Ligand SMILES: [Zn+2]
């Protein structure tokens with residue numbers, strides 16, 4: 001009753017376009033635009049990259065066949081484009097942390113094979129954390145932990161050094177750049193466990209793969225979930 005009254009006096013507005021919205025979070029128009037970016041089958045069964053042809057079943061991509069990543073499977077809910085890209089930019093660079101909840105909720109159904117995982121956000125270097133004020137991956141991970149009731153581990157995996165901006169670096173340069181950039185403070189905590197790495201966007205997968213390497217070394221079976229992924233056209 002009170003909520004209904006409040007909704008009349010203060011109608012909810014879309015977190016993205018600022019228009020009136022029937023629901024909390026994104027309005028109907030933004031939701032439709034965001035859903036346009038949703039990744040659907042066929043995808044690579046390992047790294048989650050969508051295949052250009054809409055027909056066929058999931059199978060491994062050439063890259064994973066050539067060099068198997070350290071994670072068992074990675075999934076992303078959306079292609080990093082359109083209104084979804086706007087949402088992530090607004091969240092990450094615009095500091096609108098209220099978007100963490102709706103983004104995590106809309107990414108939830110890309111989760112599979114990962115029940116009972118320990119949720120591990122990709123850490124930010126402290127210098128970046130100070131500059132941004134928050135770790136976008138941790139905010140998404142925290143929402144996902146709340147929604148799934150999976151445990152959250154946020155200070156075991158740490159960034160040992162700042163890898164700087166990865167934007168503009170080629171795939172092999174990124175691999176070199178992230179090598180040894182992370183440490184696990186208590187590897188024993190992951191022995192025999194399943195871990196689910198969380199990030200906002202996966203680009204070449206170099207960062208996620210390096211984090212996965214450490215978790216795997218500690219004895220975990222590693223999965224990854226990101227809200228979005230960049231896709232080469
Ligand atoms: Zn909207």
Ligand SMILES: [Zn+2]
Nearest residue numbers: 044047061064
């Ligand atoms: Zn693949």
